[in-house]
Amino acid sequence: MKFIKPLGKLLLATFLFFSLCLQQVYPQSLESRIDSLLQATFTPKGPGAVFLVAKDGKVIYQKAFGMANLELEVPMTPNNVFEIGSMTKQFTAVAILMLVEQSKLQLDDEITKFIPDYPTQGKNITLHHLLTHTSGIKSFTSMKSIRDIERQDLTPIELIDFFKNEPMDFEPGQEFKYNNSGYVILGYIIEILSGESYADFIEKNIFQKLEMNSSQYASYSEVIKNRAYGYHQKDEFMNKNFVSLSLPYSSGSLMSTATDMLEWNEAIKNNTLLKPESTAKAFENCTLNNGENINYGYGWHISNLNESPSYEHGGSIFGFKSMGVYLPEEDIYVIGLSNCDCNSPTVLTRDIAKLTLQNY
Template sequence: MGIDEYLEQRFEQLALPGLSCSFGFGEQIQSYAYGLCDIESKRSLDVNSIFNIASVGKLITSVCILKLAEENSFTLNTPITELISKIPSQWNSVKISHLLTHSSGIINYTDVPDYWAECSLDVPKARILEYVNDRELTFEPGSNWKYSNTGFYLLGMIIEKVSKLDYFDFALKLISECRPGLKILKTDDRLSSPGKVTGYLRKGDKFVLPPYYSNSGTFSAGGFSATLHDFLEFERALFNGEILSKGSLAMLTQPFFKEDGSVLSGPDVKLKFEMTHGLFRFRRSGRTQLAHGGEIMGFKTDYMRMVDADFSAILSANTDTDFGGLEMLNKIYDLAITKY
């Protein structure tokens, strides 16, 4: 079975509005698209369609922070109190590395009901922090792991403070200096643009439009949209050493060690992983795999890289249905190494 045949088969089995995938192996990037860009106008999805990649965009935030650290703006051991003013005293021992590795103990603001009551509002950054700044840390920073969008939101604020630029401007400048013209852009659900994909919520056997979701609540925790091909162009330039030094790339690929000398790992016994400075690290069939998922109203995306094989892939659907994206990417890898 070929990759195209496999993806088309899965698309039909899952009954998704649309499905797209890009993978890179060596010098080659292949892209595929199936179904509809939007149901209402019945526009067909194609390889240039633009998806909301949600938390997969956290990789971009990690790269921006590592780049600024290379420029001696700070170190990863710098306490965030040195870079962000007016933060709760219980965050005084939180370092930048803790934000990158989800080991800060700071509560995830998307776990707070008040956030969801206001997620359609364009609120200031201070309001996002108000959801969590009176909550105690769930553990001592650096001692444990718990996913926190708040940590990556704070990283965006640090990027703005240090660079004196808007977070999105800084990130897109960094990307364009390496690969000009890539369709990677700030998400804005209020704007229509050519190729923009419409996301849907599944309600029984139907798909419905989600309510407006403000990017002010996503920001550096996942506020980018992109064509999958262009995201992979950026990702492959990154891991080819065109943006960061070898030392910084090692931070993305190697596990984070806690102060007691043990590796920071996730609590999921079903899918065990180690945490790097921004990515989840697995072992599969003797190979090191890096991965990150993204889910937001109307979209589901999964990204992975097989470090030892120089293979990377990203898969998106325009519904937030969990369709086993990482398992599909592993299947695509198995098919690709047989063919190429």
């Protein structure tokens, strides 16, 4: 029965063909589902975004949508540079932990150790309180009088002077209340102990070390290659409002790309900058005085996504919004960067992480 051999070969070839097709369809289906989510939000002629998904440190999805510059009709590319807003807090927190490892400070140090004349109103306010948003210090971004200084270039101590005499919101450690003032004070302490500006410290000790070559402290005057321009939307799109970058400072003035932010996540995961025990502190779910968890560590929210542990943080600054989600057990990282504060990537980034989780 000579036909058996050709039939066997045909069956084998058919099996191999369908196996190959299944391998190819699997990631394509995830890609198409992510595409559908993002194309529903980011139109080709409006402000855009860049989204990146990585599994085990390898990029499995990276695309750009919309425009990087509306006036010049420049399309967004995966290499565009965005202001990342409060994701800056991750870098500030890690810088503080680096100084802890250098024995230059301790997390339970009171802030008056570094700023002796800071009016603590009789309270014991520690660096731990600043890192976890539990200090009770008034957040300067919630003060109506911020309008009086928003365009002024202030030194860090001038910015601290702006809010330091405000009444405390609560006793240190009593509540969690998101607070930009605390991270401004941390940035100034980094400057005091390092003898260099916050921007220089982050550049030398983080960006250069990790070869995050497209990341920097933001600047309006400097020509920045691949910069995405920021927008607001009212009845129509508008160029973003001007605010001095000395105000967000160490709480929100860094710029980066999706690719560089993956490098950052990999460095944290692999303990490139910190010892494992120091990294663990950043992701410890801290507690209030009464023992209640606050679901925040040092610069990251501690959350869950489909019952998987998740480390997350977003950023919002005039004209830009950002969001990063890392699932440590599955080693999945998703970052979304948008150049209009009308299009928050927060829900999209979490939804993309859920889709990816379902596929791996």
